[in-house]
Amino acid sequence: xxxxxxxxxxxxxxxxxxxxxxxxxxxxxxxxxxxxxxxxxxxxxxxxxxxxxxxxxxxxxxxxxxxxxxxxxxxxxxxxxxxxxxxxxxxxxxxxxxxxxxxxxxxxxxxxxxxxxxxxxxxxxxxxxxxxxxxxxxxxxxxxxxxxxxxxxxxxxxxxxxxxxxxxxxxxxxxxxxxxxxxxxxxxxxxxxxxxxxxxxxxxxxxxxxxxxxxxxxxxxxxxxxxxxxxxxxxxxxxxxxxxxxxxxxxxxxxxxxxxxxxxxxxxxxxxxxxxxxxxxxxxxxxxxxxxxxxxxxxxxxxxxxxxxxxxxxxxxxxxxxxxxxxxxxxxxxxxxxxxxxxxxxxxxxxxxxxxxxxxxxxxxxxxxxxxxxxxxxxxxxxxxxxxxxxxxxxxxxxxxxxxxxxxxxxxxxxxxxxxxxxxxxxxxxxxxxxxxxxxxxxxxxxxxxxxxxxxxxxx
Numbered sequence: 001x002x003x004x005x006x007x008x009x010x011x012x013x014x015x016x017x018x019x020x021x022x023x024x025x026x027x028x029x030x031x032x033x034x035x036x037x038x039x040x041x042x043x044x045x046x047x048x049x050x051x052x053x054x055x056x057x058x059x060x061x062x063x064x065x066x067x068x069x070x071x072x073x074x075x076x077x078x079x080x081x082x083x084x085x086x087x088x089x090x091x092x093x094x095x096x097x098x099x100x101x102x103x104x105x106x107x108x109x110x111x112x113x114x115x116x117x118x119x120x121x122x123x124x125x126x127x128x129x130x131x132x133x134x135x136x137x138x139x140x141x142x143x144x145x146x147x148x149x150x151x152x153x154x155x156x157x158x159x160x161x162x163x164x165x166x167x168x169x170x171x172x173x174x175x176x177x178x179x180x181x182x183x184x185x186x187x188x189x190x191x192x193x194x195x196x197x198x199x200x201x202x203x204x205x206x207x208x209x210x211x212x213x214x215x216x217x218x219x220x221x222x223x224x225x226x227x228x229x230x231x232x233x234x235x236x237x238x239x240x241x242x243x244x245x246x247x248x249x250x251x252x253x254x255x256x257x258x259x260x261x262x263x264x265x266x267x268x269x270x271x272x273x274x275x276x277x278x279x280x281x282x283x284x285x286x287x288x289x290x291x292x293x294x295x296x297x298x299x300x301x302x303x304x305x306x307x308x309x310x311x312x313x314x315x316x317x318x319x320x321x322x323x324x325x326x327x328x329x330x331x332x333x334x335x336x337x338x339x340x341x342x343x344x345x346x347x348x349x350x351x352x353x354x355x356x357x358x359x360x361x362x363x364x365x366x367x368x369x370x371x372x373x374x375x376x377x378x379x380x381x382x383x384x385x386x387x388x389x390x391x392x393x394x395x396x397x398x399x400x401x402x403x404x405x406x407x408x409x410x411x412x413x414x415x416x417x418x419x420x421x422x423x424x425x426x427x428x429x430x431x432x433x434x435x436x437x438x439x440x441x442x443x444x445x446x447x448x449x450x451x452x453x454x455x456x457x458x459x460x
Contacts, residue, residue, distance in 0.1 A: 017046040017056070024059065031314040033278050037063035051164070051193065054085050058189030065211070065354050065379055068283045072377035076235040079214030082189075083237060086196040086215065096201070098177045104447060105134035105174060105200065106153070107191050108182040108208060113145040113252065115358030120182050120207040122248040122436050123443060124152050130444065134174055138167070138183075138190055161190060168194050176200035178447055181218065184209020192218075202451050204241060210357070211379040212236040219451055222246055226385040227378045235377060241446060245389040245432050248439035249361040258339040263367035263421035265346050269295065269411045272345040272368070274303040274338055274359055277311050279351040283400075285322055288349060290404050292328055295411040300324075300349075303332045303341060342366045346417055347410055352400075355383030361433065364390055367425035369417075371395050371410070373403045389433040392424065 024039035037060055044056035061079060064070060106124060111117070126133055133153040137146075138161040150156045155174070159167035171179065171194065179200035183191030186208060195203055198217045205213050206222035212235065213221075220241035221228075228240045251259070271291070273280065280302070292298055304311055312331050319329055335341075339362070348363045350356050350372035360370045360383055372383030374396055384396045397403035410417050428434065 013046050013048045017043045017048075017052075020046065021056065024063075028278065029308060029310050029314075031277055031280075031311055031318070033063055033066045033281070036278075037067065050085065054082070054193060055188035055190070057082055057085060058185040058192070061185050061214075066278050066281065068281055068353050070353075072232075072235055075377060075379075076212060079212050080237060082185075082214035083216050086217075096175075098201070099132070099175070101128070101130050101132050102177045102447060103132045103134070103175060104178045104180065105136055105171065105176045106180045106182055107136045107171070107194065108138070109187040109190055110139040110141050111135060111137050111146045111149040111156075112139075112141055112143045116182060116186075116208045117145055118250055118252065118358050118361065119247055121148075121250040122439050123180065123182075123206060124149060125436070125440055126444065126447075128154060131447070134176065136167075136171060159194075164193055168197060168199055171199040178202045178204060180204045180206050181213075182206060182208035184211075184213055205238060207247075210382050211377075212238060221378075223378065224385055224388075226374075226388050227381040232378075239451070243439075243442045243446060245385070245439065245442075247357075247361070247386055247389055247433060248436055249358075249365065249386075249433050250436060251362075251365050251434075254339060255362060255365060258342070259366055261343045261367070263418075263425050265414045265418045265421065266344065267297070267414070269298040269414070269417070270301055270344060270346045271298055271407070271411060272301045272303075272342075272348050272363075273351065274305075274341065274348070274363070275351055275356055276305045277302070277315050279354045279356075280315065281351075282318065282322065284351050285319065285324075287400055287404055289322055289324055291349070291407045291411065292324070294404075294408045298411045299328045299330070301330045301332075301341075301345065303338060304334045307333045307335065309333065339366065342368050346421070347371060347407070349407060350383045353377075353380045355380065357382050357386065360386050361390075364392070364424055364428045364433070367421055367428075369395055369410070369420050369424050371397065371403065371407055373397045373400065386433060389431065390424075390428055391431045391433075392427075 020039045020043035024036050027036035040056050040060035044053050047053035047056055134155045135149055135153045137158050140158050159170055181191050192215055195217045203218050204220045205218050214237050216237055218238050221236055221238040223240050224242050224246040312333055316331050342363055345368050348368055348370040350370055352373045353375055355372055363370050372387055374384040375381050387395050397406050
């Protein structure tokens with residue numbers, strides 16, 4: 001092939017993968033998650049640039065988590081494919097004895113307020129007497145939470161997202177004992193690209209991503225026995241780093257201000273799902289319709305995380321096609337006042353296979369029970385893990401049938417629902433989910449224990 005033909009071929013491939021990239025973005029806006037996953041896969045397959053190929057494949061992996069019916073082993077293998085997009089690291093593992101105090105870095109796409117921030121805020125709160133902490137952001141974007149992070153850590157660095165070699169060199173220069181990744185495959189997996197050459201003595205994936213990374217350079221995945229019970233380690237490319245509870249929820253100032261009402265049960269009973277509408281697959285919607293059919297006095301309130309009338313229209317069309325009564329289902333765009341919206345809700349219905357995280361913890365903190373279903377893999381048990389830490393195992397269903405039965409039982413009995421709401425309101429702030437001091441103690445011990453001695457440690 002001549003040089004001109006080679007250039008023409010590359011240009012054609014670039015045009016093709018950019019087209020698929022645009023199709024993937026369009027499918028998100030119409031809630032076509034299957035089309036979205038296919039488009040990002042094709043974008044990765046046709047890409048001629050390794051960096052953007054990795055980004056597209058990360059977006060593909062993320063989209064796959066919304067889809068039901070995929071075996072855990074299949075998902076695990078698809079994540080391992082991502083690791084094959086990296087050649088063998090040129091730096092190798094960083095050696096040397098650990099520092100005193102221990103040098104711990106946190107890597108994130110940004111350190112602005114987000115759902116993940118409500119869980120990793122506690123991870124950052126390490127005492128300076130025992131730890132020297134670093135925060136690495138791939139964005140210069142800042143808000144009030146950024147200011148808080150800067151005051152919490154000893155060193156705050158903004159890394160150049162367009163120059164991976166320079167960004168990686170900056171991390172290596174800090175000679176970290178532990179690097180904690182808070183991004184995973186979110187935002188196109190940008191943080192993962194800085195981990196491939198193992199720029200710290202030990203690398204832990206935590207909070208910002210909820211599954212295996214597929215990247216062999218990542219040593220451990222922060223988890224617990226609910227999300228990763230013994231015998232399921234083969235689904236990870238990392239060693240499981242199990243804490244008694246993987247999650248610690250720190251409510252924001254806005255959430256604390258919103259916790260001003262006493263929960264009461266309404267008539268009609270208001271069931272709710274304030275979730276990314278991409279999580280609302282047809283299996284989920286059919287289960288919810290069954291619940292409404294069995295509880296005539298109930299209504300369903302759905303609110304997106306995006307302000308998109310197109311997504312509202314798309315979901316309305318799907319609900320109509322499934323036979324929902326328009327008078328019993330309210331569908332709203334995302335809004336800044338979603339916290340106030342929880343005040344009128346009686347029971348939140350979680351989604352599967354992609355359960356809620358911060359939304360689950362937020363609802364519980366505001367006194368609204370959340371009913372979830374335990375899934376069959378790490379990412380599908382996030383809701384169950386949060387509810388276990390909250391001390392509410394009775395709100396975890398082991399199957400769809402049990403999920404529907406529990407929802408109907410609660411929605412049909414106002415006294416039972418009122419008692420449950422009072423329990424959630426009174427107990428949640430004192431539960432393990434919000435016990436910041438105890439959680440930080442577990443986290444400190446895990447960091448200070450050599451990786452080879454932690455639970456699940458040793459060679460992979």
